[in-house]
Each structure stands twice: as structure tokens, then as C-alpha cells.
Amino acid sequence: MTNQVKEPVWIGVDVGTTGVRAMAYTSTGKAVASSEAFYPLETPQYDWAEQNPQQIYDAVEEVVRSTVAELQYKLVSISGIALSTVMHSFIPLDGDYQLLGNMITWADSRSAAIVRRMEQEERCRDFYFRTGCPLHACYPLAKLVWMKENRPNLFARMAHIGSIKDYMFRLMTGEWVTDKSVASSSGLYNELKEAWDCDILAYIGIEETQLPKVVSTTYSAKLIKDTAQRLGLPEGLPVVIGATDGVLVNVGIGAVSPGQLSCTIGTSGAIRMLTEKPRMDKEGRTWCYNLTDDMWVAGGAINNGGIILRWIRDRIMHLHGSQIENLDVDPYDLMTMKARHVPAGSGGLLLMPFFTGERAPYWNSDLRGAFIGLSLNHSRSYMIRATMEGICYSLLCVLQALRDFENVESIRVSGSFTKSELWLQIMADIFNEDITLPNNSEGASFGAAVLGFISDGTLKSIRDTAELIQPQDVYTPKQANRDVYDTLFSIYESLYTQMKDDLARLVRFQQEHPFSRL
Structure with a gap:
């Protein structure tokens, strides 16, 4: 068979605002298969921006299944799946991890008035210097306060608080965890202590037990049987939780040295x-x-x-x-x-x-x-x-x-x-x-795959991508x-x-x- 790829690959799954792409990469950065699908962004009211998490997850399975089929046709060995997702999503779930409503996305600004109020509260003024997240309506912090004040019954039923990443990872592996990248982009995580911030949780009125355990971005768990069958993959294949799309772009395009920006x-x-x-x-x-x-x-x-x-x-x-x-x-x-x-x-x-x-x-x-x-x-x-x-x-x-x-x-x-x-x-x-x-302009999906290769020891660190990604053109002022x-x-x-x-x-x-x- 021509163009046969002998190296194993990781499938990087990049979940964006309105679409998802799965791309399979070798450790040298060669893309060997890909698939994409799209889903709507719902705006039911002024300044609202919501999505159906199950609809997004169905699209994820669709693109992974298509990519796997292409890889199997090419006789390519699949090492695992690594995830990248959009930032600042918030999903309310009940005690059985069932959806209580749509996902509120980063683009939702219904909590803008709450943010203006928080900016005037002395208690909130140092939140940024603990979390790295400015006070803004895009963050789950403000979304949770809005829900408490405007949907108190739903807020009271909310046993689990997650993101689209946590929701996907649980459906794939059965584990309820979140990665440090997602946690640190929530406005709820103390980056200096590397733990959920108890004072901020108390300000909102939620408990740490409602939030997932925080793990490293290279953390992996095994693909469960039912999901594996739908994807055409073997049960137990590693799934690396990965990071958010924003931070993975630097890795994916090789901007990993001091003074290099993406x-x-x-x-x-x-x-x-x-x-x-x-x-x-x-x-x-x-x-x-x-x-x-x-x-x-x-x-x-x-x-x-x-x-x-x-x-x-x-x-x-x-x-x-x-x-x-x-x-x-x-x-x-x-x-x-x-x-x-x-x-x-x-x-x-x-x-x-x-x-x-x-x-x-x-x-x-x-x-x-x-x-x-x-x-x-x-x-x-x-x-x-x-x-x-x-x-x-x-x-x-x-x-x-x-x-x-x-x-x-x-x-x-x-x-x-x-x-x-x-x-x-x-x-x-x-x-x-x-x-x-x-x-390579597909930064986040390759960045996710890199975390997969780091998790299995093929690559030592993200700096290994510095030599993999080469300039194609340079535009001078x-x-x-x-x-x-x-x-x-x-x-x-x-x-x-x-x-x-x-x-x-x-x-x-x-x-x-x-x-x-x-």
C-alpha cells in the first residue's frame, strides 16, 4: 500500500466554538488523517450564548469514528486520543451526572451586570491575582453567580459543576476529573496554591465536592467498552485529558521558547x-x-x-x-x-x-x-x-x-x-x-496530540515541538x-x-x- 505510515499516531480532538476537528499525528508532526463536524451556537435571548453538550459530544464521536476508519484503512497504529476544548464553558449536572440544562459558553455575557457589581466589592478585588482570571462575564465564576440569583431552583439541584471537557472525558472513560488548564480558566482555581479557591467557592455558595478532581493535562484514563465499540477502537485505549485550545496553540505551532508568541x-x-x-x-x-x-x-x-x-x-x-x-x-x-x-x-x-x-x-x-x-x-x-x-x-x-x-x-x-x-x-x-x-496552522489539535506523546514517553516535553514546526513564510513590516x-x-x-x-x-x-x- 502506498504512503503507508509505520509510526504510531495520537488523535488530537479539538472542540471549538462551532465545530470539532479530529486529526491524527505522528510524533514528528505529520498529519495522516482528519475529519470535522459542526454544531450550532444558540442565542435564545439577548447576550445569551448556549450549546447542547450532548450534540457536541455526538459530533466528537462522529469525527473520531471517521478518523479511526481512515487510519485503519491505512493500517496505522493508534496510540490514543488526546483532547483540546474551548475555554470557559459551564455545564450544570445532577447527582447522576445528567444534564440540567444547556452549556453556557464563553460568548455568553448575561452576567455582565453581576461583574460590574463584583468590581465594586472589596472582597472580589484580589480574585484576579489568585486565579489569573480577570472579572468578566466569560468566566464560569460569573455564570455561577448569575445562576444562583436567577435560577435558584436549578442551582440547588446542581450536584456537579463541569465543563465540556469534563463531560466528554466522563463519557469516554467513566472518570469525573478536570485538567489544570480548564480549572485555571474558570475563575475558581487558585493558581498560586494549585487548588480550588475556598474563599471564591464560599462567595458563590458552592462546595468543592461539586467540582471535579483536578489532574495534570497529561493525565490519561482508559476508553470504556461502550464508547470504544461506537468509535471502532479497542477497549482500554488511553484517553489523555489534554488542555484548552487557547494554551495548546503555542505547542501546536512551535511557539515554545522564551520570547516566542502565538x-x-x-x-x-x-x-x-x-x-x-x-x-x-x-x-x-x-x-x-x-x-x-x-x-x-x-x-x-x-x-x-x-x-x-x-x-x-x-x-x-x-x-x-x-x-x-x-x-x-x-x-x-x-x-x-x-x-x-x-x-x-x-x-x-x-x-x-x-x-x-x-x-x-x-x-x-x-x-x-x-x-x-x-x-x-x-x-x-x-x-x-x-x-x-x-x-x-x-x-x-x-x-x-x-x-x-x-x-x-x-x-x-x-x-x-x-x-x-x-x-x-x-x-x-x-x-x-x-x-x-x-x-502547521492546526495548532490546538497537534498540541493535544503532543500531550499524548508526552504521556506515553515518546516526547519529553512541549519544547520538543520547537524543531518540528518550521516557518513557511515570514511577513516583514x-x-x-x-x-x-x-x-x-x-x-x-x-x-x-x-x-x-x-x-x-x-x-x-x-x-x-x-x-x-x-
Whole structure:
């Protein structure tokens, strides 16, 4: 058989916001099989964002089963499954681990008013410096307080509190545990003591017994019989609990040395760097989550990345449904082509990309988006480029905070935006840094597989990936654009300061006067 792979592989399963991908990798980083599936994000009320955990898990089994079938056809030996999941999910379960409701996702901001109240409470002010999680509606901490105050009967029935990772791992292995990466991104975990924070649990009104036991991200358990049969795998195959997608990106793209940063734009966006101990920003601009027992990740995620470009595609360009089917070109390629003719700075058109509020560095749910500087000379092409630039301005705010921790030596990128050479060049120009596109852009799934190879001893540490992932392209800042972007970024920062109070008033108005999409 041609192209037969003799090395054993680990299947990295990456559960994202709206889809899951399973990819099988050798220890040298070669991808040999893959499958993906999708599921909806439900928004039943203003500022709510929920999903059905069982629907997500069914999609996980679907992609693993398909990947396994492809590997078996190729006669590839499977060492195990390793997991990566989206951050900040919260699932309420009863005493029999049955679902009491939908999963509340990171994008849900129904608890924004509770966060504003907590920010004024002296008891809550040092939570960040213990947990590495700023006070924000994305974290399970705020979601639990909301549930206690708004769904007291359900809160009282909640015997177990989990994430999508914990829920999946139990269905696969029968064990109820969570990994340090998930725990440290919950707002409930004391990163200095590496234990659930008793004071924070008492503030919410929950017991430690309701939470899973915390284990290392390389912890493994055996695949149970029923699940193994459905997946076409042998009973007892190792399942490594893995980490969250955000921290695994650095591993997956080889940004594992001092001064190496990862930058991702997918639905949202983030910039991250590895540290050997928890690092908190004195101004509270960044978060810090666990990766392995001796490695942490400091960084910041923005709420609004490619989700805005998709809004431009659907609502401004009207490229959706049958319109897309009739095109002979990918709609994003068409949008990039139109934006390429627009000069740097988009003719003074600025996007404040706060469509769904913002996480880092402002941690402010009471924000909304705005195009500023519109004139009769601007067209949709200008709006497209201004969107790409505005998202990069937002990420630059996070990069500035990380520069206070350590000198930046290089930035490696991943995510769907890497398909756009224009967007990569815009990022290099706005950051004034070289931007490296690695030869593996599927960061989280490979990062999960790496934890599998570490668990079985094939690899010694995550730093082993430094030599596996090589640069594919490097985008260097164009000095001709530097003055333009420095000037506009200064205006961008000033506009946030001047607008934030009025934007909060607009958010209150929108909450009091709900509207539907037409």
C-alpha cells in the first residue's frame, strides 16, 4: 500500500466554538488523517450564548469514528486520543451526572451586570491575582453567580459543576476529573496554591465536592467498552485529558521558547506567551492559564475576530446561502481581493471591533462596535480592510501588555485568517513585528496530540515541538505604512477612552429595547 505510515499516531480532538476537528499525528508532526463536524451556537435571548453538550459530544464521536476508519484503512497504529476544548464553558449536572440544562459558553455575557457589581466589592478585588482570571462575564465564576440569583431552583439541584471537557472525558472513560488548564480558566482555581479557591467557592455558595478532581493535562484514563465499540477502537485505549485550545496553540505551532508568541484569529482572537510560573499583570489586562505541570501561558483573548468579517460577508456583502453557491470563488477570497485595492489606513475609516463586548485588555462587556470616520467616498471595500485593521488594533492592545512581561523575539500565527496574505501583512505593519506563518496552522489539535506523546514517553516535553514546526513564510513590516498605522492606533486608543461610557448607555438601551435580526 502506498504512503503507508509505520509510526504510531495520537488523535488530537479539538472542540471549538462551532465545530470539532479530529486529526491524527505522528510524533514528528505529520498529519495522516482528519475529519470535522459542526454544531450550532444558540442565542435564545439577548447576550445569551448556549450549546447542547450532548450534540457536541455526538459530533466528537462522529469525527473520531471517521478518523479511526481512515487510519485503519491505512493500517496505522493508534496510540490514543488526546483532547483540546474551548475555554470557559459551564455545564450544570445532577447527582447522576445528567444534564440540567444547556452549556453556557464563553460568548455568553448575561452576567455582565453581576461583574460590574463584583468590581465594586472589596472582597472580589484580589480574585484576579489568585486565579489569573480577570472579572468578566466569560468566566464560569460569573455564570455561577448569575445562576444562583436567577435560577435558584436549578442551582440547588446542581450536584456537579463541569465543563465540556469534563463531560466528554466522563463519557469516554467513566472518570469525573478536570485538567489544570480548564480549572485555571474558570475563575475558581487558585493558581498560586494549585487548588480550588475556598474563599471564591464560599462567595458563590458552592462546595468543592461539586467540582471535579483536578489532574495534570497529561493525565490519561482508559476508553470504556461502550464508547470504544461506537468509535471502532479497542477497549482500554488511553484517553489523555489534554488542555484548552487557547494554551495548546503555542505547542501546536512551535511557539515554545522564551520570547516566542502565538497569535490566533479565528472566530475570536488571542495573543499568548509561555511562562514557567503564573504571571499576572499589575493592571489586570491579561490572563494566565496552566499548560503543563511546569509551564503556564500568559496572554489575552479578544471577543471579536473573524466573526466580524463573517458579519461583513453576510450583512454587508450579502454573500450567504445561494449567493455563495453561485460564486466561482470563495467569498473571503473575493473580500480580500476587494480590500487589497484599498490603501493602508482605509482612508481614515476605523472599526472599533466590539460587536460582542470585549475581553482583553479592557474586560468590558458593555461595549459595542462602531465604524468611525465614514464618508461618502468610502465603500464596502474600505469597510472590509478597516475590519482587518481594527481587529489587529485590538490585538495590538494585548501585545503591548505582554511586552511588559518579556521582550518579543518572534510571533507565530494560526487560525483561519492565515489564508489571507493581506491580513498577515496588515498585522505585521500594525504590530511592527515580523509575523511567521508556520508549516502547521492546526495548532490546538497537534498540541493535544503532543500531550499524548508526552504521556506515553515518546516526547519529553512541549519544547520538543520547537524543531518540528518550521516557518513557511515570514511577513516583514512595510515601513511606508508605519506612520499611518501609528497615527490611527493613537486615535483608536483615544476613541475607546472617550466612547466607553456612552457605549455602556447604548448597551443598556439595547437590553431594555430588544430587537431581532431582520
